[in-house]
Amino acid sequence: MEWVEKTARTVDEAKDFLLDQLGVDEQETEFEILEEPKPGLFGRTKGQARVRARVKPKTPPSRDDRRRRPSKTKDRGGNNGAKPESVGPEPKKAPADDTASPKRNDSAKRADRPERDDSERLPSDVARTEAIAFLQGLLDAFEMTASVAVEIDEEGNLIAAIDGDGLGRLIGPRGGVISAIEELTRTRLQHAASGGSTPRFKLDIGGYRASRRANLELLVDDVVLLVRDTGQPHILDVTTAAERKLVHDRVAETAADLRTHSEGDDPVRRVVLSPA
Amino acid sequence: MSESGSTARAEAVLSHVVTAIVDQPEAVKVSTDSGREPTRIDIEVGEGDMGRVIGRRGRVANAIRAVGRAAAAADDVDVDVEFVE
Numbered sequence: 428m429e430w431v432e433k434t435a436r437t438v439d440e441a442k443d444f445l446l447d448q449l450g451v452d453e454q455e456t457e458f459e460i461l462e463e464p465k466p467g468l469f470g471r472t473k474g475q476a477r478v479r480a481r482v483k484p485k486t487p488p489s490r491d492d493r494r495r496r497p498s499k500t501k502d503r504g505g506n507n508g509a510k511p512e513s514v515g516p517e518p519k520k521a522p523a524d525d526t527a528s529p530k531r532n533d534s535a536k537r538a539d540r541p542e543r544d545d546s547e548r549l550p551s552d553v554a555r556t557e558a559i560a561f562l563q564g565l566l567d568a569f570e571m572t573a574s575v576a577v578e579i580d581e582e583g584n585l586i587a588a589i590d591g592d593g594l595g596r597l598i599g600p601r602g603g604v605i606s607a608i609e610e611l612t613r614t615r616l617q618h619a620a621s622g623g624s625t626p627r628f629k630l631d632i633g634g635y636r637a638s639r640r641a642n643l644e645l646l647v648d649d650v651v652l653l654v655r656d657t658g659q660p661h662i663l664d665v666t667t668a669a670e671r672k673l674v675h676d677r678v679a680e681t682a683a684d685l686r687t688h689s690e691g692d693d694p695v696r697r698v699v700l701s702p703a
Numbered sequence: 704m705s706e707s708g709s710t711a712r713a714e715a716v717l718s719h720v721v722t723a724i725v726d727q728p729e730a731v732k733v734s735t736d737s738g739r740e741p742t743r744i745d746i747e748v749g750e751g752d753m754g755r756v757i758g759r760r761g762r763v764a765n766a767i768r769a770v771g772r773a774a775a776a777a778d779d780v781d782v783d784v785e786f787v788e
Contacts, residue, residue: 439760453759561723568715569774596773607769614763615723618755 430459432479438463440692441478447668447689447696449482454617455627457483483624547623551583554616554626558585561615562630565608569597584627587612594633602639605632606667640673647674650700651682660701662690674698706778710735710744713775713782717746720767725752741781744771753788 431448435441438460446453462477549557555577562575566589573591580586589597598605609630616625631637643665654661665671671689678687678700686703689696714733722728730749735742746767748756757764768784775782 453762564719564723565716565770568712568719569777570712596777599769599773604769604773607766607773610762610766611720611724611770614755614758614766618724 430479430481432461432477434462434475434477436464436475438476438478441476442480443692445478445480447671449480451482452613452627454613454625455483456480547620548583549616549620549623549625551579551585551626554619554628555579555585557616557619558587558612558628561612562587562589562608571597579626582627585629587628587630589630589632591633597632598635602635602667605630605635608632639670643670643673644677647677647700648681651678651685654685654700654702655682658702660699663698663700665698671696671698674700708780709778710737710742710775710780710782712778713744713771713780716774717744717767717771717784720770721746721748721756724763725749725755727752739783741783742775743783743785744775745785745787747787750788753786756786 431445433441433444433448435444442453442458445458446456449456458478458480460476460478462475464474464476558577559575562577566573566575571591571594573589573594575587575589577585577587596604597608599607609628612630613625613628616628619625629636646663650661650663663674665674675687675698678685684703686701687698688701689698691697714735718731718733721733722731725731725748727749730747730752732745732747734745734747736745746756755763756767758766764786771784772782
């Protein structure tokens with residue numbers, strides 16, 4: 428997976444930009460801070476923040492099996508001795524592993540880094556059970572009756588749907604509440620993973636996200652025609668990172684002659700379509 | 704069922720959400736101060752759990768506030784949600 432880099436006034440600003448550009452959730456992103464601004468006079472800062480980020484590579488099953496993978500205890504012996512090359516029952520290596528292996532081979536480096544093993548991923552079925560319990564409990568607390576379904580997709584990520592009548596309150600103005608519920612469910616899963624990574628989690632309520640997506644695609648298609656006609660850039664009123672990602676993707680797929688970029692700072696960040 | 708003007712539903716929602724994401728669920732206390740305008744709901748969490756309920760750049764705290772307000776709005780109450788350690 429490619430690294431993308433951003434220089435900005437603050438580290439957080441750079442991170443926000445990069446998250447936006449990658450279009451994924453923070454927990455799925457790996458950041459490296461290359462340069463931090465130094466504190467200057469009167470609370471001002473000198474220099475700029477330079478941060479790079481990439482989507483965390485799909486990690487192969489972990490060798491460090493402290494939790495939850497009782498079937499793989501065989502591998503554990505290979506961990507302490509520094510003889511990584513001889514580990515026999517190594518599962519098929521994903522290409523992404525290549526970048527990680529030099530680090531792993533350096534046992535000294537491993538030792539002084541307190542273990543926060545990101546390759547320890549919360550199993551999808553465990554995450555699914557946690558997500559259902561959390562969402563069901565939330566509906567009960569809201570005194571609402573609705574169905575909760577969570578599917579596991581082919582990559583082991585979770586696709587959740589809450590369906591029923593009168594769910595508008597759970598969606599909220601501009602989808603603010605559905606996003607909050609999604610964020611909190613992710614937080615719940617992260618907590619359940621106790622330091623490990625988690626499957627990705629997506630939530631739809633009453634088909635809101637699906638219809639929003641369809642409408643947004645129609646809107647983008649209209650704006651594509653408009654920009655082609657006028658030859659002028661057009662600003663789209665799209666406020667969430669996920670939706671901006673959708674716009675970037677849609678234009679990239681359907682209109683190779685146009686370009687997109689984001690402008691401004693949250694909460695008024697927008698996507699601009701312009702002629703190439 | 705909770706009644707109009709009551710924060711029972713919002714308290715139940717907040718309590719569910721917060722206990723699910725902290726290390727010390729037993730230390731979570733949710734209470735309402737109706738003497739203020741808007742009504743204020745305080746969420747008390749155990750020592751060391753404040754970081755979890757705030758989250759990076761306040762993302763988790765904002766999400767908690769959003770669901771708490773949505774639950775209170777179901778009973779026609781406008782609330783502020785604050786965190787205390």
